[in-house]
Amino acid sequence: MKTTGGTDDQKRRAAERAADLVETGATVGLGTGSTAAFAIRALGRAVEDGLDIRGVPTSFASRELAREEGIPLVAVDEVETIDVAIDGADQLDGDLNLIKGGGAAHAREKIVDAMADRFVVVADPSKVTETLERAVPLEVLPDARTAAAARVSELDGEATLRRAERKDGPVVTDNGNLVLDCEFGQISDPESLAADLSATPGVVEHGLFVGLADEAYIGTDDGVDVQS
Numbered sequence: 001m002k003t004t005g006g007t008d009d010q011k012r013r014a015a016e017r018a019a020d021l022v023e024t025g026a027t028v029g030l031g032t033g034s035t036a037a038f039a040i041r042a043l044g045r046a047v048e049d050g051l052d053i054r055g056v057p058t059s060f061a062s063r064e065l066a067r068e069e070g071i072p073l074v075a076v077d078e079v080e081t082i083d084v085a086i087d088g089a090d091q092l093d094g095d096l097n098l099i100k101g102g103g104a105a106h107a108r109e110k111i112v113d114a115m116a117d118r119f120v121v122v123a124d125p126s127k128v129t130e131t132l133e134r135a136v137p138l139e140v141l142p143d144a145r146t147a148a149a150a151r152v153s154e155l156d157g158e159a160t161l162r163r164a165e166r167k168d169g170p171v172v173t174d175n176g177n178l179v180l181d182c183e184f185g186q187i188s189d190p191e192s193l194a195a196d197l198s199a200t201p202g203v204v205e206h207g208l209f210v211g212l213a214d215e216a217y218i219g220t221d222d223g224v225d226v227q228s
């Protein structure tokens with residue numbers, strides 16, 4: 001699993017605090033990535049101790065890990081409500097706007113996180129920034145990759161096809177699509193950029209999560225900062 005700038009202890013503290021929010025009977029969105037994985041493991045231990053929950057995985061990877069951890073699972077298209085979702089982020093600003101999709105899972109993550117009554121972001125301090133500025137991942141239909149990259153240029157961005165590390169060729173998402181990583185520099189108006197990207201033909205989903213997160217738990221070296 002990919003790692004990022006924060007330490008595992010910081011990620012674990014944030015994730016375990018978020019997992020403590022989950023009550024028996026809950027339907028829980030299980031995020032993707034190295035930070036969310038700590039929450040899945042904590043929930044697995046709680047299930048072993050008697051917590052009765054259903055997990056809704058956001059990716060192939062989170063489903064596999066949750067299975068290993070013994071968490072009962074249900075697919076997102078089989079639930080109408082989700083009580084709490086715990087998910088990581090690649091970057092977050094002070095208004096809890098996020099960039100997600102470093103693991104190419106942002107399309108299903110957005111479905112799950114948006115359905116949740118309470119969406120808690122778990123992260124380490126290296127993810128927190130004043131203004132979002134990382135590349136925004138776009139999941140695109142394979143046929144749309146050239147047209148979508150051209151639209152990104154019109155929006156003053158630069159799109160790069162994400163390539164796989166362990167095979168020749170592109171990253172293919174869990175949904176069979178491609179990923180364009182799009183540099184826009186500092187994103188002064190995430191809501192407006194999100195609307196433009198959503199309106200681009202062939203874009204299945206973009207990695208800007210605007211107005212979705214309720215709280216962020218930021219693990220530090222000696223505790224957890226809560227932002228809401």
Ligand SMILES: O=C[C@H](O)[C@H](O)[C@H](O)COP(=O)(O)O
Nearest residue numbers: 033034035088101102103105
């Ligand atoms: O597609 C992947 C997800 O959006 C992850 O939640 C995000 O990349 C953060 O992952 P990590 O906790 O490993 O930095």
